[in-house]
Structures are given as structure tokens and as C-alpha cells.
Amino acid sequence: MDTDTSISEDLKLAVLKKIKPTEAERKELMAVQDELAAEVKAAAEKLCVPDIFVKMVGSAARGTWLSGTHDIDVFISFPEETSRKDLEIRGMGIAREVAKHAEYAEDRHAEHPYLNIVYKGFDVDLVPCFRVCSACQLKSAVDRTPFHNEFIKSRIKGREDDVLLMKQFMRGGRVYGSELKTQGFSGYLTELLIIYYGSFEKTVKAASSWKPGKKIDIMQHSELEHSEPLVMVDPTDPKRNVAAALSLDKFCMFIDHCREFLKSPEIKFFFPESPLPIEDKEFLEKLESRKTSQLAIVFETPDVVDDVLYPQLYKMEQAASSLLSEYDFSVIKTGVWSGKPQTVVMLELISGTLPNVKKRTGPPVWVREHAEKFKDKYEGAENVFGGYIENGKYVYEVHRKYTTAKGLLEEQLLNCSLGKQVYQSVNKGFEVIENAEICRLKDQDFRVFLRKWV
Amino acid sequence: MDTDTSISEDLKLAVLKKIKPTEAERKELMAVQDELAAEVKAAAEKLCVPDIFVKMVGSAARGTWLSGTHDIDVFISFPEETSRKDLEIRGMGIAREVAKHAEYAEDRHAEHPYLNIVYKGFDVDLVPCFRVCSACQLKSAVDRTPFHNEFIKSRIKGREDDVLLMKQFMRGGRVYGSELKTQGFSGYLTELLIIYYGSFEKTVKAASSWKPGKKIDIMQHSELEHSEPLVMVDPTDPKRNVAAALSLDKFCMFIDHCREFLKSPEIKFFFPESPLPIEDKEFLEKLESRKTSQLAIVFETPDVVDDVLYPQLYKMEQAASSLLSEYDFSVIKTGVWSGKPQTVVMLELISGTLPNVKKRTGPPVWVREHAEKFKDKYEGAENVFGGYIENGKYVYEVHRKYTTAKGLLEEQLLNCSLGKQVYQSVNKGFEVIENAEICRLKDQDFRVFLRKWV
Incomplete structure (x- = not known):
């Protein structure tokens, strides 16, 4: 792979200047995270729920969040042997206790329920989950997140800026976000790409030549065949494709975005002009x-x-x-x-x-039974303009319904x-x-x- | 095959009354044929061309012509060893001599030249040809006609009315005539059908169930495969399909005509109303x-x-x-x-x-070289509305030329x-x-x- 880069440091710095959280922003986020952890523990004690761990996961915890986004994911982890019902009742109990100090709270539901709150201006998800010993023994999909967090945290050090650049670059190309509206790249997928290719530039260059069926398996442990355009085998689960939500068109839009950027690396690829409403x-x-x-x-x-x-x-x-x-x-x-x-x-x-005339082509004349049935239906019928034989088949010109x-x-x-x-x-x-x-x-x-x- | 007929004798008689030549018409035609034969012989003698036979061929000679048609085919037959040049010079010499007594004459050309004249109101073709001993040793296509004449003459006796009915029935169905305008049934083909099936009724019934690939081989001597919808192997030439000119649509129109006629045998199938000019x-x-x-x-x-x-x-x-x-x-x-x-x-x-916008779909984005060429051609070009990616392919909306x-x-x-x-x-x-x-x-x-x- 070509490791020379034609992407100037100035450009990257200019982008980072706009998207990298400031030291103040970082400190504030850390402080809020610490506060939330303390709140969860206090709530657990108050409700007499023992054996709880609190985990900060997501980009906030990994130093890969874009400035201006204020998302914190707090996982409240229960022992594996907890019943699902218990997890929900007690987990949500703790979450609701924390929410008493929040500006706003709303029940949400993925595979099991969680609480979304606004806390000191941050958008916080309080998610009860099981503590399993490996990602392949999950009891539910959210239990996977802490494993992702571990995998990324230990490998992303020193490459956080590349992740930030890539996330913003994908935003600029309208391919960032794995929710069903966008069907693009998730934050975790972006981080894995940076870990695999090594940098923003290397990822952009490699992606320019991607083809559907591209498979990346960092841990070399894939256990299944996948049919999606991009396959990023989950390092924490050999059966899972991290890029399963990525649509073919978003995959191709990213390839195109990378190629165009390499032709003339400009800031507009990160911050495209937003069009005005049309008059x-x-x-x-x-x-x-x-x-x-x-x-x-x-x-x-x-x-x-x-x-x-x-x-x-x-x-x-x-x-x-x-x-x-x-x-x-x-x-x-x-x-x-x-x-x-x-x-x-x-x-x-x-x-x-469309015109009133619609051409209905029937069976070949020599397929007698079918052909006669077809003819009987249309010959001389109301709403029929006329009929003839074309290429050995009965054809009737009928009135179009719509x-x-x-x-x-x-x-x-x-x-x-x-x-x-x-x-x-x-x-x-x-x-x-x-x-x-x-x-x-x-x-x-x-x-x-x-x-x-x- | 069902040999009962539901077609009334009255209907057939009513049709025949309109199409069968009267005794007077027949006598007049015979007289003109005899005169023409005498004229040809006289001309040959005058021009010192020995060893000439005169043959009356075609429907006039076989008693299967429709009243009101006045066509006579006179074949002037030369010994096989005659050169083609000699045949043309001497044959046309004799024809022109005969034409001296005609109302009108015109040179025509098929595989070799012949003379078309109007003689006492009859449309007469004077055709020089070779006298070969069998139809498979032909020197040219017209030499075939006398063999057809012999084959039909000896077998059609007593069925002339059936031929007349069939010819008129085909006219009514717009499928009669093997010239390239019509691509229908020739007179010879019609006669062979009557000989093979035995009567007008039997032919109509059989044809109702025809399928493309239908093959009739009266002499059981076919030597070739044919791909036309109907194959009538020429009884005088095992390699030839008499129905080669019949198109699929005329074949099907005939099937349809037969079926409709059998449902309600009426005279309109022989004499359809002729539509009036539209105002x-x-x-x-x-x-x-x-x-x-x-x-x-x-x-x-x-x-x-x-x-x-x-x-x-x-x-x-x-x-x-x-x-x-x-x-x-x-x-x-x-x-x-x-x-x-x-x-x-x-x-x-x-x-x-059509609207101005035309959608041009290019190669998949990942077929890099082709996709980039396609994109370069349209991106930002004049007369392009815009582009996007759809199903993994570049799509541009361009101005339609027409x-x-x-x-x-x-x-x-x-x-x-x-x-x-x-x-x-x-x-x-x-x-x-x-x-x-x-x-x-x-x-x-x-x-x-x-x-x-x-």
C-alpha cells in the first residue's frame, strides 16, 4: 500500500481545529461522567442493589467524540446470573433514581428498556446490561458494547485524531451513522477501520479501491460467510459483521467520496456547503x-x-x-x-x-385453450378498442384503468x-x-x- | 379426424355461386388458351425454332380459378440442352411475335425474363422455360411450374369446388396470396392442402388445431429440416417448402379464421364487409x-x-x-x-x-476505471442536471437529445x-x-x- 500522503498537515489541523474537543470541553465531559458514575452507585446503594459495576462506553469514553456532540453512554452492569426480569426492574430502578437529578428523562426500548436523560446539557443513555465473560456469550445485543469499548480503548491510543477526521469526513460524504435512516458507518466501524489501516489517509486510500465483498478480519477468527458489501468481522464476536447495516449505496458513496478527496484534498469534503431552501x-x-x-x-x-x-x-x-x-x-x-x-x-x-389505450398481449394463437379464453374475454367486450394478431399472439387494445x-x-x-x-x-x-x-x-x-x- | 361436417351445403352453394366460373366463362377461357397455344406454335415455326412444347399451367389450366380472375400462364418449353442465352433470345422472340396480336405487352423479369400481355381481355404471362425430366433437376425456379401442374391436375379432379371455396375463404381472412406484400397462402399450397386433407371442411377443421412446425409431406420424401411455421414439402421436390413464404402472423390469422368460422359458419367469412373510408x-x-x-x-x-x-x-x-x-x-x-x-x-x-431529463446509468462504482471514465464524462458537464449513486452505480440525469x-x-x-x-x-x-x-x-x-x- 502507498504510504505517502498528499494530504497536508495544514488541512488536517484546520479540520481538527473545528471538531476536536477543547481541553475545557474534555474536562467538563470527564467531570460529568464521574458525577454520573457516582450517582449510579449511590442509587444502587439506596435501592440495595449490590454487585453493580458502572461502565462508561462509547466515543466519550474513548476520546473519539466530535466536539459539540454531547453523548454519554453509561452502562449499569449486572452479574450474568441475574434474571432478565430482575435486570429490567432493578436496572431501570437505578436509572430512574439517577434521573431525579436530570433535566429530562424518557423511557426507550431497544432489546431491553433503557433510560435516556438530559443531564447538565449532556444527552445520556443509562443502559442496564449483563456482565458476560466474552462477547460471544451475550444475553442481549447491548451487552456487547463494553467489549467493543475494551477492544478499542487499548488500541486507539494515539490515533484519536484519525478517528475524528474520519468521522467528520464521513459526515461530509453523508455516510456517517448506522441508524436505519442513514444505513452508513457506525462509530465503532470507523474506529476499527482506523485500527486496521493505521491512519485516516491510509483508510481513504484503501477505500478508494474497495469492491463489494471486501472483508476485514482483524482477529482472523471469522466463523460465518456474510453477503453485505463490506464485512468487518467483530473482533469481539467472530460471527458478527460490524458493517451489517451499511447499504450498498452508502458503501459506494464512501468509495466515491474517498476518490474525489484524493484528487483534490480540500476542506469542503469535511464541511460541504449546506444548500439553501429552494424558492x-x-x-x-x-x-x-x-x-x-x-x-x-x-x-x-x-x-x-x-x-x-x-x-x-x-x-x-x-x-x-x-x-x-x-x-x-x-x-x-x-x-x-x-x-x-x-x-x-x-x-x-x-x-x-398515459393514453387510454393499453395493449394486452395474450398467449400464442396455437396454445388453443388459453388463446381462446383470452380472446373470449376481450373480443367485442366493452372498453376494448380492437384486436389483432402480432408475432403469433392475440393482442387487444383495451381501455386503461388508470x-x-x-x-x-x-x-x-x-x-x-x-x-x-x-x-x-x-x-x-x-x-x-x-x-x-x-x-x-x-x-x-x-x-x-x-x-x-x- | 372428425369427418362430420356442420357446414351446410346451402352455404357452400351460395359461395360457389359467386365464385365459380360459369360454363360460358369456362368456354371462353378454353378458347383463348387454344388460340394462344396456336399462336405460340405459329410464331415458333415462323422464327424457325423447332422442338418447342406449349404448356398451359396455373389455376386456369387446372379448373381452380376464381370467377372474375382472368390469368393465363403459358409456358414455352425448350429442350433441356438449350443454353440459357438461347432460351432467352428465342423464347422472348416467340413471345414478342405472339404479342403482336395483344392489346398490351410489358417485359418482366423473374429468374429469367418473360412477357406479360393483355390478350382479349386476359392477363397472360408468356414464360420461356426448360423441359427437365424431374423437378429436382431444375435449371430455374419457373421450370418447376409444369411439374406442379402435372401433380395437381391428376389429383384434383372432383375437388375443384373445394379449392375454390378454400381460396375464397382465405381471401375473406386476408391470408390468400404468397406475394411478399401478403405473405399468405399460394394457390398451389391451397390445392395441396385440399388434396392432403380431402375437402374444404376437413382442411378447416384440421387447421384449427395447427401449431407452428406443422409438417405435411404427401410423398413422404422430405430431405431437409425447415424452420417456417408451416412446412408443405413439395411433392415434386423433396427439398422445397411450398409454404416458405407464409409468415407466422398469416399462419395464425388462418388458424383463427378457421376456428371462428367453425363456431358459426356464415358467408361473411368468405365475403367480409369492406369497411368504408373513415371521415x-x-x-x-x-x-x-x-x-x-x-x-x-x-x-x-x-x-x-x-x-x-x-x-x-x-x-x-x-x-x-x-x-x-x-x-x-x-x-x-x-x-x-x-x-x-x-x-x-x-x-x-x-x-x-418525452421530458428533457434522461437517466443515464453507468458502471458500478467499484469497476473503477470504467466508473471514473463515466463520471468524468458527465460530472459538471453542460446539459447535465445532476448525478447520484443508485444500486451501486453512477446515475446522471442528462438533457435528452430528442x-x-x-x-x-x-x-x-x-x-x-x-x-x-x-x-x-x-x-x-x-x-x-x-x-x-x-x-x-x-x-x-x-x-x-x-x-x-x-
Whole structure:
């Protein structure tokens, strides 16, 4: 591998200056972490829960957090033999005790429940977990996190800046974040890449030539085949792919981002210009210049977390697109935007209208039974323009059921396969608006989405 | 095979009454044939050409001609050892001598030259040919005809009416005629079908269940595999398929015609109503009801015989349709009409216009060299709306070159692969007219075509 770097130290310093926590910020975070640990212990004592360990995990604990992010993950670790029910009751008991000193608290649920609080301005997750002796004997997925923490902490020393640079670089390329909305790179995955390749530069150079099926196995202990584009075998669990959530498109967007950056390493790859909301006039000009049909399906955003919402929105996007294709409309592209209170599924079509005539091709004339059935159905029927034989098959020109995409969506969208909460919301009401009418949607964040769209 | 017939004798008699030559017609034809034979012999004597036989061939000679048709085929047969040059000079010499008593004469050319004359109102072909001892030793294709004549004459006796019924039935189904315009059934093929199946009814019943690959080999002497939908091995030549000119669609139209006739045997299957020319008003109503785009390419009909013209028109129809598809226009159907002085290639499209945006999908991002080339070509280029990654591939939205089908045809039609004479004519000038504008074409035969079209 080419170890020379053409990326100037000045550039890296300029980036780090913006993203590396200051000494004051670091001290404050440490102090809050210590306070939280003390609070947890005090709460455990108060509630007479013995044998509890408190672990700070996540980027805050590893010195790889980006300035301005204020996330702390506090794991409250119970002995392995604790029952799940006990863990939940007692763990959440302790968490709620701590929350008494917080500005805000909210119950959340992953594999088991945890508490999210705002404490002195920090966004803190208080997570009860089991203390197992190795990551392959997990009782639940969150129990894995402390092992990740151990693995990274002992190896990342001296490379924290590379992790920070990489995280910001991925943000700039819109591929950072492994939640289901983004389907990009997680913080842990980023850290493992830096550990494996050795530095930010080396990672960028290597990734420029990645191909789907790329497999990295730091511990050389892989036990399973994986089908995802990138396979990063978890050093703490030989069966797990850390990059399982990474989509093919985000994988490719990262490759592309690395290549473009190497061509001309500039700060914009870390901090891209954020587009302005598009104005009505500009949008109308774009419509006029593209001459395609734009459709927006608008409905109330379901009140669920992003990890539940986005998979359902992506599913709806696919379902609407398939429905349109099935009825002969040509879809150019689809997209999803979600805000409060509305969600918009955007569809761009070659045309939102089709002629009345639809050509139905039947079986070959010589497949007698089927061919005769087909002919009987259409010959002389109402709503049939006429028929003929083409390439040995009966063909009838029939009246098309849906001549507008809008009409089709209005009548059939609810019959598509939709996720539960999205279905409920769409079922309460939705609107399909077209082209210039889309100017009715004024949300400024939607207008930013719309600028990129056209 | 079911030999019962549900076709009434009354129906057959009613048809025969319209198509069977009267005794007077028959006598007149015989007399003219005899006169022509005498004329040929006299001419041969006058020109000192010895050893000539005169043969009357074709349906007139076999008693299977339809009333109202006045075609006579006179073959002037030379000894096999005659040179081709001698055959042409002396044969055409005799023909021209005969033509001195004709109302009209015209040189024509198949594999070798022949003379077409109008003699006492009859359309007569005078064809010089070789006298070979069997059809497989032919010197040219026309030499085959006398063998066909012999084969049919000795077997068709008593079934002439069945042949007449079948020929008229095929006319009613628009599948009669083996010339390149029609690509249907020849007279000889029809006669062989009657000989093989035994009667009109039996042929109709059998054909209802035909499948492509149907092979009939009366003499059980086939020597070759054939790929055409119907194979009728020539009883006088084991290598030849008499049905080689029959297209798949005409084969299927005949099957369909037979099935429909058997469901309700009526005279309309022999004499279908001929549609009236469509009026402007009706045509405009149809346009409004179909809402498709109609395009007519109009140019001067090349001055060549149908067997040269129609293959070129069908080729042009295909070429125009492929051109439109290549540029994303959706073709519903195509058609050809040719008259004097104009020819029209008709095209019906889902839409005659497309938006400015065209989606170009490149190679997968990880096929680095190709992907980078693709990206370099489009990224930031003029006439590019924008790009993104979809399913692992670079996609660019570019300006479409042709947004109207009319514009595309006007600019690119001459670059299509066209036949010689059609190219010459189109190159002199053509027009693409659309939708309501098509009302400008007033030819009444075209208007009949147009009624069937919409």
C-alpha cells in the first residue's frame, strides 16, 4: 500500500481545529461522567442493589467524540446470573433514581428498556446490561458494547485524531451513522477501520479501491460467510459483521467520496456547503426545464422513533414505485423526506399521464385453450378498442384503468404493502400533489431536500 | 379426424355461386388458351425454332380459378440442352411475335425474363422455360411450374369446388396470396392442402388445431429440416417448402379464421364487409378517445413492383420503430399503406413527447476505471442536471437529445437501414405528420386503412 500522503498537515489541523474537543470541553465531559458514575452507585446503594459495576462506553469514553456532540453512554452492569426480569426492574430502578437529578428523562426500548436523560446539557443513555465473560456469550445485543469499548480503548491510543477526521469526513460524504435512516458507518466501524489501516489517509486510500465483498478480519477468527458489501468481522464476536447495516449505496458513496478527496484534498469534503431552501420561483423554473412529472405523497408523520419510521418510509417508497411501474408509469427516481408534522414521499415520472389505450398481449394463437379464453374475454367486450394478431399472439387494445399516476395512487396506495405505523397514518389521510402545486409545502428543511431533488 | 361436417351445403352453394366460373366463362377461357397455344406454335415455326412444347399451367389450366380472375400462364418449353442465352433470345422472340396480336405487352423479369400481355381481355404471362425430366433437376425456379401442374391436375379432379371455396375463404381472412406484400397462402399450397386433407371442411377443421412446425409431406420424401411455421414439402421436390413464404402472423390469422368460422359458419367469412373510408370527424373522435400519439411518415411511392416495394416498406416500418424505441419512445403498433402517389408508414406511440431529463446509468462504482471514465464524462458537464449513486452505480440525469418523436424521425430516419428504392424516395423528401394533421391525407383507400388502424 502507498504510504505517502498528499494530504497536508495544514488541512488536517484546520479540520481538527473545528471538531476536536477543547481541553475545557474534555474536562467538563470527564467531570460529568464521574458525577454520573457516582450517582449510579449511590442509587444502587439506596435501592440495595449490590454487585453493580458502572461502565462508561462509547466515543466519550474513548476520546473519539466530535466536539459539540454531547453523548454519554453509561452502562449499569449486572452479574450474568441475574434474571432478565430482575435486570429490567432493578436496572431501570437505578436509572430512574439517577434521573431525579436530570433535566429530562424518557423511557426507550431497544432489546431491553433503557433510560435516556438530559443531564447538565449532556444527552445520556443509562443502559442496564449483563456482565458476560466474552462477547460471544451475550444475553442481549447491548451487552456487547463494553467489549467493543475494551477492544478499542487499548488500541486507539494515539490515533484519536484519525478517528475524528474520519468521522467528520464521513459526515461530509453523508455516510456517517448506522441508524436505519442513514444505513452508513457506525462509530465503532470507523474506529476499527482506523485500527486496521493505521491512519485516516491510509483508510481513504484503501477505500478508494474497495469492491463489494471486501472483508476485514482483524482477529482472523471469522466463523460465518456474510453477503453485505463490506464485512468487518467483530473482533469481539467472530460471527458478527460490524458493517451489517451499511447499504450498498452508502458503501459506494464512501468509495466515491474517498476518490474525489484524493484528487483534490480540500476542506469542503469535511464541511460541504449546506444548500439553501429552494424558492418557489427556482422550483418552477426547474420543473419547466426538466419537463418531467413530480408527485408528492403527503401525510402526517407517524409518532415513532426514526429506526422504526425510516424502514417503513423506504418500504413505502418502493411500494409506490412498484405500483406505478405495474400500471406502466415510468419512474425516474424516488425519495423520502420526513419532518414535523408532515412526511413526503417524492416520485419523479417520465409522465404523470398515459393514453387510454393499453395493449394486452395474450398467449400464442396455437396454445388453443388459453388463446381462446383470452380472446373470449376481450373480443367485442366493452372498453376494448380492437384486436389483432402480432408475432403469433392475440393482442387487444383495451381501455386503461388508470390514465393518471395521481388517480392510481389515490385509489391503490392503501392496498400496497405498508409498514404498520405508516399504514395507520396514511389511512387517516394523505394527499397526492403534483408539479407546481408542490410549492404549497413550505417547510424549509423540505425545501433543502427539494433543491437537491431537482 | 372428425369427418362430420356442420357446414351446410346451402352455404357452400351460395359461395360457389359467386365464385365459380360459369360454363360460358369456362368456354371462353378454353378458347383463348387454344388460340394462344396456336399462336405460340405459329410464331415458333415462323422464327424457325423447332422442338418447342406449349404448356398451359396455373389455376386456369387446372379448373381452380376464381370467377372474375382472368390469368393465363403459358409456358414455352425448350429442350433441356438449350443454353440459357438461347432460351432467352428465342423464347422472348416467340413471345414478342405472339404479342403482336395483344392489346398490351410489358417485359418482366423473374429468374429469367418473360412477357406479360393483355390478350382479349386476359392477363397472360408468356414464360420461356426448360423441359427437365424431374423437378429436382431444375435449371430455374419457373421450370418447376409444369411439374406442379402435372401433380395437381391428376389429383384434383372432383375437388375443384373445394379449392375454390378454400381460396375464397382465405381471401375473406386476408391470408390468400404468397406475394411478399401478403405473405399468405399460394394457390398451389391451397390445392395441396385440399388434396392432403380431402375437402374444404376437413382442411378447416384440421387447421384449427395447427401449431407452428406443422409438417405435411404427401410423398413422404422430405430431405431437409425447415424452420417456417408451416412446412408443405413439395411433392415434386423433396427439398422445397411450398409454404416458405407464409409468415407466422398469416399462419395464425388462418388458424383463427378457421376456428371462428367453425363456431358459426356464415358467408361473411368468405365475403367480409369492406369497411368504408373513415371521415375526418370520426378519425378526430378516435384520436380523442385513444389519447395516444399518431405519426404518419409520408413519401412518394417508389416506382417498383410490389414484390420489391413491400419488403422495403416492412423493413422501414421496423427501422422506424427500432429508432423510436432506442430513444425511449414507446411504440404501440406500426403499419404500412402504399398507394399512388404516396406511401404512408404509420406509428402509434404512448406519447410523441418525452421530458428533457434522461437517466443515464453507468458502471458500478467499484469497476473503477470504467466508473471514473463515466463520471468524468458527465460530472459538471453542460446539459447535465445532476448525478447520484443508485444500486451501486453512477446515475446522471442528462438533457435528452430528442424530446419529440417527430423531431427524431426528421433528423435520423435517413440514417436507418432502408432498402434501396425506398431510401431514394425518402431521400428526395418526406414529411412526418401528427394526429389531427393526418386528416390532410385524403386518399380513400388510405382512409379505409385508417379505419382499421384506430
